[in-house]
Amino acid sequence: MKRSIILAVSVILAVSGLLLAKSSGLLQNTAKPNTAADDKSQTPDAQSKDNSAPAPNPPTPKIGTAAPNFTLADMKGDKIQLSSFKGKAVVLDFWATWCEPCKLEMPWMVDLQKKYGPQGLQIIGVAMDDADDKTIMEFARKMGVNYPVLRGTEAVADLYGGLDGLPATFFLDRSGKIVDEGVGLMSQSVIENSIKHALEGTPAHSAGGK
Amino acid sequence: MKHHRAICSALVTILLVGLACAQESSSPSQGRTFVDFVSASKAVVSPGHSAPVQFTFHVQDPYHINSSKPLVEELIPTQLHFSLPGEIAVGKMQYPAGKLMAFPFDPSTKLSVYSGDFVIRGLIMAPTKASTGTYTIHGELKYQACDNNACYPPKKLPFTFDVKVGSGRASHKASHS
Numbered sequence: 001m002k003r004s005i006i007l008a009v010s011v012i013l014a015v016s017g018l019l020l021a022k023s024s025g026l027l028q029n030t031a032k033p034n035t036a037a038d039d040k041s042q043t044p045d046a047q048s049k050d051n052s053a054p055a056p057n058p059p060t061p062k063i064g065t066a067a068p069n070f071t072l073a074d075m076k077g078d079k080i081q082l083s084s085f086k087g088k089a090v091v092l093d094f095w096a097t098w099c100e101p102c103k104l105e106m107p108w109m110v111d112l113q114k115k116y117g118p119q120g121l122q123i124i125g126v127a128m129d130d131a132d133d134k135t136i137m138e139f140a141r142k143m144g145v146n147y148p149v150l151r152g153t154e155a156v157a158d159l160y161g162g163l164d165g166l167p168a169t170f171f172l173d174r175s176g177k178i179v180d181e182g183v184g185l186m187s188q189s190v191i192e193n194s195i196k197h198a199l200e201g202t203p204a205h206s207a208g209g210k
Numbered sequence: 211m212k213h214h215r216a217i218c219s220a221l222v223t224i225l226l227v228g229l230a231c232a233q234e235s236s237s238p239s240q241g242r243t244f245v246d247f248v249s250a251s252k253a254v255v256s257p258g259h260s261a262p263v264q265f266t267f268h269v270q271d272p273y274h275i276n277s278s279k280p281l282v283e284e285l286i287p288t289q290l291h292f293s294l295p296g297e298i299a300v301g302k303m304q305y306p307a308g309k310l311m312a313f314p315f316d317p318s319t320k321l322s323v324y325s326g327d328f329v330i331r332g333l334i335m336a337p338t339k340a341s342t343g344t345y346t347i348h349g350e351l352k353y354q355a356c357d358n359n360a361c362y363p364p365k366k367l368p369f370t371f372d373v374k375v376g377s378g379r380a381s382h383k384a385s386h387s
Contacts, residue, residue: 042250042371097284098354099361101315128363131284139284164242165360184359185315 060161063181063203067092067172068159072126072150075137080150082124083176089116089198091123091191092170094152094163097131097139101185102167106143108188112195113147119199120174123147126156128163169194173201180204243365244273244355248327250371255298257375258338263300264331265290265371267324267351273362274323275353277308281322286354286364290330293348297340298373300347304331314358336375345373 061068067090071081082090093109095102106125113123127136127149140149157163160170164183171180171194179202180194197204248266255261269275276285292300306329308322351367 098286101360104316165362
């Protein structure tokens, strides 16, 4: 009885070990020639064709719900909490240095911060970038950014629907509730309209980014 | 006996759950991709010689990716990398020139991009002492895609192709750069 249990456990451990080794690539042998040659032009394996179902993104927070709170570091390394901006209308602008549409939006954000800052608007840029802080800071300086820039994380991206496309913009009213959101470049007038709704605390139609 | 059977059932269940978890952990988690590997040309090389090889990729409509030499400093270039067995080298990569295109998000600025099919050429080299046979080479295309409205995080497209090291005379004498 005991012997059969030990045997079963050993088999499970051996199979698990093989599976782990395979999934980590340890069993891929490329150093020795294969046994069969393919003389035709080589077509892709399943891995290199985009025919597999992509992993689903986490859900995007809905308009009318509270924006997920987070704490992120700014470019000086100081921790900034989203909830500390309660009482202000907030534009969360997720961007990256490699994103040309994001770059186009930035001067508009700078102008809108100047125009609506006195009424209680706070734009917050969140850089979803692998570049180092110095590169991001230099980029923001070049763009004349006049609002805080935080370094984004995967965890925060997941809170906001995965952020598969950039720019991604969320407009929050003074209580931290989402009044509008959009992925992709929006026109300056659409952004301004959503900012007005955020300041007034009234829901806007979805900006949609198109 | 009943006790024995219950333990065996439990162990089989654990094994099945383990298998399911292993499948889950090895599935891609990088979300959607924008480029497909179409093909690699037949790569046959003799020991001590080199042979041309070309890789064809397809950028899905309506996306574009940066060329290997983007015109804007911050943009991420398309690059091909290989994980090579000791006996094979891939070199002298020749990326196609990007198409100069302006996009609706900024009609005043032209970017250097690839869209549709594009081909990257290179040379396969085998040292004199290379054993004859077929080698599977693992490659990876690094790219960053956008459409007319948004940009998407950088991606890596893994692919494989075979190189046949034979004693034929189809390849050229290798010259290492």
